[in-house]
Amino acid sequence: MLSIKNIHANIAGKEILKGINLDIKAGEVHAIMGPNGSGKSTLASVLAGREEFEVTEGEVEFAGKDLLELSTEDRAREGLFLAFQYPVEIPGVSTTNFIKAAVNEKRKYLGQEPLDAVSFLKKMKEKMALVEIDQSLLSRSINEGFSGGEKKRNEVFQMAMLEPKLAIMDETDSGLDIDALRIVANGINKLRSPERSILLITHYQRLLDYIQPDYVHVLYKGRIVRSGQKELALELEEKGYDFITDEVDLSLGL
Amino acid sequence: MKEKPEALEQAVLNEYKYGFVTDIHTDLIAKGLNEDTIRLISEKKNEPGWMLDWRLKAYAGWLKMEEPTWPNVKYPPIDYQDIIYYAAPKPKKQLNSLEEADPELLKTFEKLGISLNEQKRLTGVAVDVVMDSVSIGTSFKEQLSEIGVIFCSISEAIQQHPDLVKKYMGSVVPMTDNYFAALNSAVFTDGSFCFIPKGVRCPMELSTYFRINAENAGQFERTLIIAEDNAYVSYLEGCTAPMRDEHQLHAAVVELVALEKAEIKYSTVQNWYPGDKNGLGGIYNFVTKRGICKGDHSKISWTQVETGSAITWKYPSVILKGDHSIGEFYSVAFTNNHQQADTGTKMIHLGKNTRSRIVSKGISAGHSNNSYRGLVRASKQAANARNYSQCDSLLLGDKCGAHTFPYIEVKNKTAIVEHEATTSKIGEDQLFYCKQRGIDAETAVALIVNGFAKEVMNQLPMEFAVEAQKLLAISMEGSVG
Numbered sequence: 001m002l003s004i005k006n007i008h009a010n011i012a013g014k015e016i017l018k019g020i021n022l023d024i025k026a027g028e029v030h031a032i033m034g035p036n037g038s039g040k041s042t043l044a045s046v047l048a049g050r051e052e053f054e055v056t057e058g059e060v061e062f063a064g065k066d067l068l069e070l071s072t073e074d075r076a077r078e079g080l081f082l083a084f085q086y087p088v089e090i091p092g093v094s095t096t097n098f099i100k101a102a103v104n105e106k107r108k109y110l111g112q113e114p115l116d117a118v119s120f121l122k123k124m125k126e127k128m129a130l131v132e133i134d135q136s137l138l139s140r141s142i143n144e145g146f147s148g149g150e151k152k153r154n155e156v157f158q159m160a161m162l163e164p165k166l167a168i169m170d171e172t173d174s175g176l177d178i179d180a181l182r183i184v185a186n187g188i189n190k191l192r193s194p195e196r197s198i199l200l201i202t203h204y205q206r207l208l209d210y211i212q213p214d215y216v217h218v219l220y221k222g223r224i225v226r227s228g229q230k231e232l233a234l235e236l237e238e239k240g241y242d243f244i245t246d247e248v249d250l251s252l253g254l
Numbered sequence: 255m256k257e258k259p260e261a262l263e264q265a266v267l268n269e270y271k272y273g274f275v276t277d278i279h280t281d282l283i284a285k286g287l288n289e290d291t292i293r294l295i296s297e298k299k300n301e302p303g304w305m306l307d308w309r310l311k312a313y314a315g316w317l318k319m320e321e322p323t324w325p326n327v328k329y330p331p332i333d334y335q336d337i338i339y340y341a342a343p344k345p346k347k348q349l350n351s352l353e354e355a356d357p358e359l360l361k362t363f364e365k366l367g368i369s370l371n372e373q374k375r376l377t378g379v380a381v382d383v384v385m386d387s388v389s390i391g392t393s394f395k396e397q398l399s400e401i402g403v404i405f406c407s408i409s410e411a412i413q414q415h416p417d418l419v420k421k422y423m424g425s426v427v428p429m430t431d432n433y434f435a436a437l438n439s440a441v442f443t444d445g446s447f448c449f450i451p452k453g454v455r456c457p458m459e460l461s462t463y464f465r466i467n468a469e470n471a472g473q474f475e476r477t478l479i480i481a482e483d484n485a486y487v488s489y490l491e492g493c494t495a496p497m498r499d500e501h502q503l504h505a506a507v508v509e510l511v512a513l514e515k516a517e518i519k520y521s522t523v524q525n526w527y528p529g530d531k532n533g534l535g536g537i538y539n540f541v542t543k544r545g546i547c548k549g550d551h552s553k554i555s556w557t558q559v560e561t562g563s564a565i566t567w568k569y570p571s572v573i574l575k576g577d578h579s580i581g582e583f584y585s586v587a588f589t590n591n592h593q594q595a596d597t598g599t600k601m602i603h604l605g606k607n608t609r610s611r612i613v614s615k616g617i618s619a620g621h622s623n624n625s626y627r628g629l630v631r632a633s634k635q636a637a638n639a640r641n642y643s644q645c646d647s648l649l650l651g652d653k654c655g656a657h658t659f660p661y662i663e664v665k666n667k668t669a670i671v672e673h674e675a676t677t678s679k680i681g682e683d684q685l686f687y688c689k690q691r692g693i694d695a696e697t698a699v700a701l702i703v704n705g706f707a708k709e710v711m712n713q714l715p716m717e718f719a720v721e722a723q724k725l726l727a728i729s730m731e732g733s734v735g
Contacts, residue, residue: 048690051682076692088687091678092705101701102691109692141705158691 001026001197002047002067002166007058009046016042018222019058024166027194031208031233032201034219035241040201041085043219044170048082049075063165076102077109079165083155083172089143095154096124098142099161106162127160131187149180156187167191168199173207185210205237220245283340289313292440295340299409299443302416308429312439315430322433325596326625326657327565329501329538337472337503339441398456403487404449405460408476411447418449422480426509426546426573434505434567435542438474442507445475450485450516459715461490472503479509481516483549488519490718501529501564506541514549514576519557521714522570523722526562531620533592536564543570547579547605555582556599557713559722564593569627571600574608574636581610584710588703588726589622589654598628598659603639603669612643615707618654625657632669639669647677648706650699700727 002024009017016039024030034040046053047060049072060067063078070078090098103123104114115123128135133153143151152172159167169188173181188211192198200213208216208230216233218226218241225248226232236244283294292313296306321332398405404415411419429439446462462477481487504526510518520543529536539562545554556570572581583599601610610630618624624647632639647656658675680702688698704711704723711719 050686071694072686072689073692073694076690082690084687084690088681088683090684090687090702090705092708093701094705097701097705098688098691098693101693101697105692105694105697162691 001028001063002199003061004047005059005061007043007046007060008056009042010054010056011042011052015056016053016222017046020219020222020224022217022224024197024199026165026197027192028215029192029198029200029211029213031213031216032199032219032224033203033205033216033233033236035245036203038219039222040203040219041170044082044168044199044201047075047168048072048080073105074109076162077106079163081159081162081164081167083152083159083167083169085171085174087143087146087151087155089141089145091141091144093142095138095140095142099124099138099158102158103161123161127157130160130190131157132183133157148175149177149184152176152180152184153187156184156191160187160191164196166197166199168201170201171203172200173202173204181207182210205233208233218244220248282338285338286335287337287339287441291339295441295443298340299412301409301412304416304420305412308424309440312429312436313441316433316436316440319430319433319436325567325627326623326659327567327594327596329565329594332501332503332538334437339472339474340443398458401454401457402451403454403456404447406447408442408445408447408478411478415447415449418480419447419478422509422511423476423478424509426511426544427507427542432542434540435507438476438505438507438542441472442474442476445477445506446479447477448479448487448489450481450487452482453484454482455485456487459488459490459718461492472505474504475506477506477508478511479518479520480511481513481518481552483514483516485513486517488715489521490715491520491522492525492721501536501538502527503538504540504563506543508541508543508570510543510545510554512545512547512549512552512554512576512579515551516549517553517555518545519555520545520570521718522556522558522560523714523718523725524558524560524562524566525725527564528562528591528593529564531591533564533621536593537562539563539566539568541566541568543568544573544600545571545581546573547576547581547608549579550576550605551578552576553580553582555580555584555713557582557584557710558586558597559707559710559714559725560585560587560595560597561725563595566593566595566597568597569599569629571602572610573602573604574610574639575604576608577605578607579605580608582713583610583612583614583628584713585614586617586707586710586722586726587615587624587626588617589619589624591620591622593620593622595623596625596627598626600629601631601641603630603632603636603641606635606637607639608636609640610642612641612645613709614643614645615710616645616647616656617650617703617706618647618656619650621653623655623657625659627659627661629661629663630671630673631663632666632671634665636666637668639666639671641669641671643671643673645673645675646706647675648703649677649679652679 004020004022007017007020032040046055055068100120107114131153137150172184213230216228216230217224226244292309296309427435430436448460450456479489512518526537526539547554554572560566570583574581581601587595587597589595599612612628614626616624616626626645630641645658649656656677660673662671664671680699685695685698711722714722
């Protein structure tokens, strides 16, 4: 599904990603963990096509296409979804209208007719139940005045509506209390499927109590320094990042 | 593949799709303005003596006046001797129905999307069409006259209903109210007249379509709408002009009179040619619009969507004279490239328990400048007057400007005036969020702008709202890279 080869990326001339390699197959759930400032969110931004980041080296293949050649919106239409760490407020644009525009832009790209009002509503109802989101939230301006939990739930709802091939969840657990975390995690679990890959970006292990990843990677100083299975996350929880980062610093001669 | 961060700032290529010229013989008079010009206009229109006297008096007043310099707009001096004050599509004969009009003309209106016949049949909107200086024809006239509604060109009203015209013309906007109103009073050539008698709810929307076609010609139309006791009318106005390198002057006057318990709803979609992306050409839209709620419990509501013109200078106002009367002003003004708009309203509270509401949404893109200027005045007698004003500005990019000039004068202690203002900008973060959902920048901006303007758009009659939304989308084309 996603194949990242030796990606280097800069922001404002500073190199943040220093050669990332990662393969995610259809249906797999990968978690990327790492201390603050290791480049986790940068990786998400680069994959989504945020313009401030400059890719200086490397290749990314997504669903058989050269991802870096696609515009931000075409990446989305091809099925790449990013759940934002800080979802953006857009005053005056209702959540329903926003999602409708997104769904129909994607359909247009794929050569499909736009969804009529009835089918769209039906789909909304179905997905609302999935992520336990309230109708009243959807008629409000998108993310405006939403609580932290509502914003994250809304991200998962959009993911459900857009049915992506690859969903990147950027610190979706941050700022959530335990109940909100459970609801959000349940939503994501229900969206797992053999055709869909998920990349979880998180600082803490606790999200992984709810969503069991197939693989766990540790990102440090712009590189993946350790990969393993879900036990790696537990080890990190127990020993902290230091046991890995110290070792890396030592090998780098720092 | 990396898009430039200044993508948002690139405000370019505002495609104006109404910029064609109709190839039609036009009866023009020589450029220039003096008493003889006015006599000639009056003569061509076969006007009675009182009308000519009125014009000449206005002209004498205008000569003593100075062009206003207080608006927040810049333009080179206008040479009033370099304008043609009368232009009429030939042959000028009395038309009994639209079918008799020149086929070229009808084609023009079809291009403009106002197929009169279609509109007649489908929407039941009565239309008066004014091209350059004269009214081309009014539809639905007969059906309306059966219920006592008079809807015709102002020239016709001067001939057929002189008492009404004499009584009301200049009663809301005095002939020397301001520089451009005085000029209009002297040289106005046509416009619409509508009269709704006591107790009649006009069963269809009345609509006038203004079009400037001739080169170097100014358009000076005059509209007068009177709603008697318990009458109701909804009136729509649309405007376009060809693309030309020279600036053209449009100085109109609109007067509304609402008697007891009457209601007038006046909606404008103004799309005069705005000039090209470098600011070459475009219409100077200097317009005086004012209504008076003369009777108790009367209501006047202005809704405007302003996307065109190089410069817009207009303040549709309401004088709230009757007790319990209501004035409303809903405005969306969009400026792009080098357009300048200084627009707003005046709510003059004279009667008791009068209420007014102002909702202004300014959207600026490119190098444009967009100002809201509004006056709310509560006089000594205006006990319990209430006003609520909300002025929101949205900036697209960082080379444009948004300004708010609210003036509040309250002389009665029981009056309550509220003013809220916000300024926001479409940020790169919002655009990225939209793009990540597969919504490209242009669609995203349209979505955001429509959301921003929704409160005003909702005030427009249905058919008009759809048009206005399309128009807004066209005007925004290319305002993001």
